[in-house]
Amino acid sequence: MKRALHITSSARGAQSYSRGLSAAIIKKLTDRKEIGMVTERDLTRMPPPFLDEKLIGEFYKPADAISDEGRHLLHYADAIFxxxxxxxxxxxxxxxxxLGISAPLKAWLDQLVRVGLTYRFNEDGSRTGCFQNKKxxxxxxxxxxxxFWPDGHEFIESYVKAVLGAYTGITDVSTYRVEGTAMGMPEIDYGAILQNL
Ligand SMILES: Cc1cc2nc3c(=O)[nH]c(=O)nc-3n(C[C@H](O)[C@H](O)[C@H](O)COP(=O)(O)O)c2cc1C
Structure with missing residues (x-):
């Protein structure tokens, strides 16, 4: 069975529809024995630190040049990697x-993407992502x-796919949506949303 990582990023706890949807995905994959162990990371309980000058400096050092202080600063980034x-x-x-992703998820992506670790430059200046075979x-x-949004106003799926594709090599992304939650929703049928999963 495969191993899964479940990342949640809504501040609304048990009220959250995005959390409900991702939990339903985890349940469906678990029920059909596609995944076994699941690691949970709630980005609102332990928010990722924002990048600062020192940490950005550490991101660009070769591994053998990182000091003890640097290793301490890289603790979160190393853990999520x-x-x-x-x-x-x-x-x-x-x-x-x-219109965009949650702030903690953006901070998580900023901590995840690292040259030499999640992507590397080729001799011609192009990039290659380092992860393979992840979904x-x-x-x-x-x-x-x-x-109801104007054309070109989709910034979440397109952004997540662009960052993961360019800077991690992960290109297999399937998107599911709960829409209209501000419009007085009846109970959500997550099963119906996930029927093609
Ligand atoms: C600060 C804030 C900004 C929001 N911006 C948008 C938006 O741009 N477009 C939209 O359709 N809904 C927007 N919403 C509504 C949320 O997307 C909606 O409540 C959704 O259910 C939140 O996900 P959650 O239930 O997982 O917390 C916003 C809500 C908040 C609190």
């Missing part, structure tokens, strides 16, 4: 906030509905 490295399937949930399920909850 190990988690994603160990996972075959990564389930990520996010609320839509101001991402992306669960998005939004107050409105995509059908």
């Amino acid at each position: 190990s988690e994603i490295d160990a996972a075959d399937i990564i389930v990520i949930s996010t609320p839509m906030h101001n 991402v399920y992306l669960a998005i909850a939004s107050g409105g509905r995509q059908a």
